[in-house]
Amino acid sequence: MSLSPGTRWVIHLPVTVPDLARARMLARTAARALASLTRAVDTGEVTVSEEDSQGVRHRVYCDRLLPGGGRCALPTDHLVPCTRRIVRHQRNTLRFR
Numbered sequence: 318m319s320l321s322p323g324t325r326w327v328i329h330l331p332v333t334v335p336d337l338a339r340a341r342m343l344a345r346t347a348a349r350a351l352a353s354l355t356r357a358v359d360t361g362e363v364t365v366s367e368e369d370s371q372g373v374r375h376r377v378y379c380d381r382l383l384p385g386g387g388r389c390a391l392p393t394d395h396l397v398p399c400t401r402r403i404v405r406h407q408r409n410t411l412r413f414r
């Protein structure tokens with residue numbers, strides 16, 4: 318069986334966390350970690366759902382289309398203007414530009 322190079326798949330990875338905010342946080346962390354290993358991960362399309370309501374998906378990244386191209390790389394509930402880059406200044410500290 319051969320697959321088209323453009324075939325998209327979804328990995329479902331159950332986790333146990335107290336709420337949606339922490340589920341989004343863990344999903345962003347997992348997506349960034351995987352994206353650092355392979356370009357096959359589309360971090361902007363990452364969603365989370367409750368196990369018993371998998372049809373109700375919550376985005377974890379804004380992913381809004383930006384003027385001039387590209388997508389917003391900030392979390393879905395960000396309060397600052399959209400941007401396409403996340404800049405790391407110190408270990409465990411993210412800054413947005």
Ligand SMILES: [Zn+2]
Nearest residue numbers: 379381389399
């Ligand atoms: Zn945004």
